[in-house]
Amino acid sequence: MATIKDVARRANVSVTTVSATINGTAPVSDALKARVWAAIREVGYQPDPIARNLRKGVSTTIGLIVPDISIPWAAHLAKSMQRAFSEIGYNMLFASSEDDPEREFSEIEVFSAHRVAGLVVVPTSRGENYSARLVETIHVPTVLVDRVLPQRHFDSVTDDNLLGAQMIVRYLHKLGHRDIAFMAGRAGISSSDERLAGFRRTMDETGVAIREELVRQPVYLRDHAYATVQQLMTMRDPPTAIVCINIAQLLGTMAGLGNLGLSAPDDVSVISFDGFHPAEGWSPAITSLKQDIATTSTRAAELLMARIREENQPEPQIIRVPPSLQIRSSCRAVA
Amino acid sequence: MATIKDVARRANVSVTTVSATINGTAPVSDALKARVWAAIREVGYQPDPIARNLRKGVSTTIGLIVPDISIPWAAHLAKSMQRAFSEIGYNMLFASSEDDPEREFSEIEVFSAHRVAGLVVVPTSRGENYSARLVETIHVPTVLVDRVLPQRHFDSVTDDNLLGAQMIVRYLHKLGHRDIAFMAGRAGISSSDERLAGFRRTMDETGVAIREELVRQPVYLRDHAYATVQQLMTMRDPPTAIVCINIAQLLGTMAGLGNLGLSAPDDVSVISFDGFHPAEGWSPAITSLKQDIATTSTRAAELLMARIREENQPEPQIIRVPPSLQIRSSCRAVA
DNA sequence: CCTGTTTGACGAAACGTTTCGCGTCGCTAT
DNA sequence: ATAGCGACGCGAAACGTTTCGTCAAACAGG
Structure with missing residues (x-):
């Protein structure tokens, strides 16, 4: 050499x-x-990048930490991110937090030791003093993705969940649904909180009283949804529509319905925040929001690069990317 | 610090x-x-890992290069790999080749410059003199995954495709199928070649003559399959079963059938090499082989670590991981 | 003509490790 | 006793860059 x-x-x-x-x-x-x-x-x-890094104290590598890369959403994010950064000569270290804050912090430290130029994190958002701990652990330009924290310490890019909830509720309302079940995720995870808040707000706007017994929380694992949906559908007065907040919930819901011998949209309408796209050829094709992952990645990359190059706006920014509603065949009109 | x-x-x-x-x-x-x-x-x-790397000339990072991380299979591989390596204190650089050999080689060089301790590559296997070029470019311990090369220059881990093909054909045969369509991928990609070869061999063994007009190649994009399946099903004497070689094909096939107003398994049985697992709750649930990605990752990691630690067997080794057949509801018996 | 500034080039220090070669000490075998 | 050897510890070089401080030459303004 x-x-x-x-x-x-x-x-x-x-x-x-x-x-x-x-x-x-x-x-x-x-x-x-x-x-x-x-x-x-x-x-x-x-x-030699290594020698350069040693002398300059910073590398040309950025670190990506996601809860689980095998979730399609995260995989797409990783792909888009990697493309965005490799174009400007950065490469990507990667790690899964497995939704465990300890792992997450430990990976952050490992990456810091490797002197990454920046960090892209989908925060687990769990544990005591999470936000403070994050601020204290991270000493590198960082952008948070998908989940935002109550305190705006970091640049963030996330879906416009309020808008998404509005789209979903209005669509269901237009189809005549009034008895709508909503399965929220873990309280404290911004995406879940925002989606639930948006649901409540838009229900209010449409003037429909929420049946609180149809709002379940927390339901964040496949099996939770599997059980919950069966409870919901065996009530005296079951919902006519079910809103799922993510893929795991959706899968559990479909399996749960199947177990009761029910199916969508005949027995109940199903709609989901997270897109699920084998789509054509399978039934039912799930009506769902489509997240604009490409835009999310691009924005995140832009934000991060601005920080790294210090051209930046000192104030951390939150960017919300609007989703779009993909109408398929899992919802039907009711009287 | x-x-x-x-x-x-x-x-x-x-x-x-x-x-x-x-x-x-x-x-x-x-x-x-x-x-x-x-x-x-x-x-x-x-x-400080950077200083250490500089002095020792090798890092504690391994590089992973896959064609497309957004393919579920690759995402699972990345996850398992990252877990396996992080346990022994290694971290992972990651890149997508986007199935482009030029990108692939360029990423290999970037990773080499970063002095990765080893490389895990799902080779694109395309372009002239691919194998020779790979040998010439790579100067680091490397293990190839999923696709193997005709020359055994590298340790490799791959599915036991011959066995998989045998399972599929025998299963279809047992259900009474004789007119079986097979959509092969690109010639020269080992996984496709092996699956096709296994198909031919097992058909021979069962004594059923292959109807060559039902064997189509190359069909490797979703849209190819979409078109091909419609050709197949509008033949005078259409197949009673269709074998799909990967997810893209499977999705295209299902969409194509849908477009003709046909569905599986009523009008034709569908079976796939690559697993597809929303499974319960959707119909049809696709009968498919399940690849043992966890084992694949573990074996690959073991092979690579052996090379890195130079405890190794000088001869490059090929490990074949057996798949298992997951019988669901997309195939039915015929007269 | 002198001073001050800019331009262009360089040697050497620095980044934080690992490793080479040397020196000292105490022990054992002659 | 003393040569020889192992165990232990240290200073300094090395890895391949970037950057600091210096310096000579060219050039500007008075």
């Missing part, structure tokens, strides 16, 4: 000059610049 | 001694060892 010294020798200049030409950090005469570039090409020199 | 010098000062020993105690590379008396460890704890010292 050719080193900068080889280049210097070859171009008959000092190491300093080679570094200066490459990085443009100091003025170099055109004549020497040419000699240096030629020499670089001739010896096939590539700067 | 505390440095090794701080520890040395605190413990009143030389830097060399501190390094020796930490790494066990040279004998240190118990008394000093104790002093050093105490000092480490007191100043909260953590070795």
Whole structure:
């Protein structure tokens, strides 16, 4: 592997000059610049990122931490992120927190030790003093994705959950649904809280009283939903529509309905916040919100790069990306 | 950030001694060892991985390159891999080749520059002299996953595709199917080639003549399958069963059937090599092979670590992980 | 013509480790 | 006794960069 010294020798200049030409950090005469570039090409020199990192104290790597990469949403995020960053010459360290705050913090520290230039985190948002602990652990430019924290310490990009809830409720309302079940996730997770709040608000707006016995919380694992939906559907006066908050819930709900011999949309309408897209060919095709992951990734990358380059607006920003409603066949009109 | 010098000062020993105690590379008396460890704890010292990498010429990071992380299979692989490696103190750089050999090679070079300790690659397996080029580009311990190359230059872990094909064909045969359509992928991709070969071989074994007009190749995009399945089903004498080789094909097939107003298993049986698991609650639930991704990851990690630690068997090894057949409801018996 | 400033180039220090080679001490075998 | 050897500890070099401070030359203004 050719080193900068080889280049210097070859171009008959000092190491300093080679570094200066490459990085443009100091003025170099055109004549020497040419000699240096030629020499670089001739010896096939590539700067050693490790040495560079050591000296500069910061790398050209960004770290991505998600709860679970095997969730399609997270996988798409990782893909878009990686594309966005590789285009500007950054590469990506990756880790799963497995929704465990301890793992999450430990990964953050590992990444920090590796001197990542920035961090993209889908925070677990759990545990005592989570937010404070995060602020105290992170000393790198960071952008939070999907879940936002009550305190705005970090730039964040998330879905516009209030808008999404509004779309869902209005759509169901238009179809004549009044008895709507809502399965909320863990309280304290912003995406769940916001979706529930949006549900309540839009129900109010449409003038329909919420039947509180149809609002269940917390339901965040597949099996919770599996059980909950069966409770809901065996009530004296079951809901005519069920709102699912994420994929796990949706899968549990469908399985639970199946177990009761029920199906959507004939026996009950099902709609979901998180998209699920084998779509055509399977029934039922689930009517759901489609999150704009590409935009989310791009915005997050932009925010992060601005911080890294310090061109930034000092105030942490929250960007909300609007979803779109994909109407398929899991909801039907009722009298 | 505390440095090794701080520890040395605190413990009143030389830097060399501190390094020796930490790494066990040279004998240190118990008394000093104790002093050093105490000092480490007191100043909260953590070795700087960057500096270590620079000096040792190799990092504690491994690189993962997959064609597309948003494919569930790849996402699961990434998850298992990351878990396996983080347990032994390695972290993971990640990149998508987007099935483009140029990107793939470029990522390999970037990772090499970062001095990864090893590489896990799902090779694109495309382009001229692919195998030779790979050998020439890679100078790090490497294990190939999913797709194997004709020349055994690298350790590889892959599904036992011949066995899988055998399971599928025997199952269909038992249900009475004789007119079986097979959509192969790109020729030259080992997984596709092996599956096709296994199909042919087992058909021979069962004594059923293959209707060559039902074997289509190449069909590797969703839209190919969408078109192909409609051709197949509008033939004078359509197949009674269709074998799909991967998810993209399966999705296209289901959509294509839907477009013709047909459905599985009533009009035709559908079976797939790659598992697809929303499963319960949706119809049809696809009968498919389940790949043992956990085992695949573990084996790959083991192979790679053996190479890295040089405990290894000099000969590159190919490990084949057997799949299992998950019988659901997309296939039915025929007369 | 002198002073002050800018431009261009360089040597050497620094980043935080690991490792090479050397020196000292105490022990054992001659 | 003393040569030889192992165990232990240390200083300094090395890894490949970037950057600081210095310096010579060229150039501007008075």
